[in-house]
Amino acid sequence: MYSLMVVLSALTAPALGEISGDVRLGDKYLGAAKIDLKCGDQSAAGVTDSLGRFRLTVKGSGKCTVTVAHDKQTASVYIVVFDKPSRYRLVLELKDGKYILKRV
Structure with missing residues (x-):
């Protein structure tokens, strides 16, 4: 009976979506940048390490927004979060005085 309850609770537990990757500013990795992930009413925040990771x-899971803060500006891009870990390489580009975040 106990094993059946464990299996049922595992099937009904919400899936965890995990992303990892790196952020670059041009061709240099962006360390100590604030990064946020928002998926519906769920969110997570972090800071890139010295290598931009x-x-x-x-x-x-589903359609989500990643936002990176740098130089008193923020830039966002839509991504898809799956129930299995995904990797994203992100690049900040300066265009007309504003940062744009892109996936590469």
């Missing part, structure tokens, strides 16, 4: 986890 990050890892964020939220409950759920």
Whole structure:
């Protein structure tokens, strides 16, 4: 009976979506940048390490927004979070005085 309850609770538990990757500014990795992941009403926040790497986890999956803060500006891009870990390489580009965040 106990094993059946464990299996059922595992099937009904919300999936965890995890993304990892790196952020660059041009061709240089962007360290100590604030990065946020928002998926519906779930969110996660972190800071890139000295090599621009990050890892964020939220409950759920689907279409989400990643936002990076740098130089008193923020830039966002839509991504898809799956129930299995995904890797994203992100690049900040300066265009007309504003940063744009892109996936590469």
